Amino acid sequence: MSREEPAPRGLLISFEGVDGAGKSSHVEGLAAELRGAGRDVVTLREPGGTPLGERVRELLLDAELERSPRAELLLFQVARAELVAERIRPALEAGAVVLIDRFSDSTRAYQGWGLELERGLVEDALRLATGGLEPDLVILLDLEPARGLRRVNSAGKRHDAIESRRRDFLERVRRGYLELARREPERWLIVDAARPPAAVAAAVSGRVRRLLDGEDR
Ligand code: Z5A
Numbered sequence: 073m074s075r076e077e078p079a080p081r082g083l084l085i086s087f088e089g090v091d092g093a094g095k096s097s098h099v100e101g102l103a104a105e106l107r108g109a110g111r112d113v114v115t116l117r118e119p120g121g122t123p124l125g126e127r128v129r130e131l132l133l134d135a136e137l138e139r140s141p142r143a144e145l146l147l148f149q150v151a152r153a154e155l156v157a158e159r160i161r162p163a164l165e166a167g168a169v170v171l172i173d174r175f176s177d178s179t180r181a182y183q184g185w186g187l188e189l190e191r192g193l194v195e196d197a198l199r200l201a202t203g204g205l206e207p208d209l210v211i212l213l214d215l216e217p218a219r220g221l222r223r224v225n226s227a228g229k230r231h232d233a234i235e236s237r238r239r240d241f242l243e244r245v246r247r248g249y250l251e252l253a254r255r256e257p258e259r260w261l262i263v264d265a266a267r268p269p270a271a272v273a274a275a276v277s278g279r280v281r282r283l284l285d286g287e288d289r
Contacts, residue, residue, distance in 0.1 A: 081165060082163060083208045084206075085209045087173050087213065088174060088177050089213035089265060090249075091217070091220050091221060092220030092222070095173045096173055097269065098213065099171045111284070113169045115171045115172075116155065116159055116170065116172045117173035119132055119151035120151065122151075125152075128148075132147055145193070146197060149198070152175075152179075153201040156203065177210055182248075185244045187241075210252075212261065214265055215246075216246075220242075220265075250262070261275070
């Protein structure tokens with residue numbers, strides 16, 4: 073884990089991918105499996121997870137509310153700073169496995185690649201929010217954006233401010249994720265999220281078990 077602040081003892085595992093890739097489903101599935109094996113597991117999602125973060129989430133997902141790219145970048149970091157301080161660091165210090173539905177790489181992919189904000193700005197904002205905390209493992213559920221949106225729509229979920237952006241935005245986001253994964257293959261797992269849920273879950277579970285057994289640390 074790379075960090076600028078004291079070393080937490082638990083493990084931080086993030087799930088990333090375009091909308092509808094299956095992150096929420098697999099966070100819950102993996103949490104159930106790990107709890108069944110006697111692990112202390114905390115599940116979180118971004119943006120949100122604290123009273124302040126949930127208020128910021130409402131602002132961010134409000135399709136009627138216009139925002140500039142920099143304002144959006146900062147709003148995500150407000151929610152994240154609170155989550156890191158109030159939930160993630162305490163859980164890691166207590167030795168828990170923290171499974172989080174989106175973390176810093178969502179900002180890199182959506183605000184960096186998607187909105188095309190300068191990389192240095194994005195990294196500065198992230199450092200402010202996280203103090204340098206990065207996941208031990210990033211699980212990228214890789215899916216063609218159009219397919220993810222079809223899944224979201226058929227699940228009856230609303231089309232929020234960010235989901236309603238054009239397809240070329242989400243194509244850039246996907247390319248961003250794949251580039252991030254290519255740079256750090258030892259810390260990222262890319263799973264083909266077009267495969268059936270059981271196959272995706274098996275790939276996720278195998279890699280996480282190796283990490284927990286200490287083989288990948
Ligand atoms: N955002 C950002 O821009 N910058 C940031 O820093 C952060 C976030 C942190 C949050 O939206 C938005 O904020 C998001 C990024 C942006 N952009 N958008 N839009 P959210 O939290 O409301 O939604 P989401 O994160 O995009 O997740 P989602 O729409 O809930 O999708 P998901 O969690 O990846 O998928 P799911 O709910 O688990 O599955 C969707 C459906 O597909 C469901 O019916 C499943 O049963 C089905 N499914 C799942 N896996 C499969 C497989 N393998 N086959 C078939 N069907 C499947």
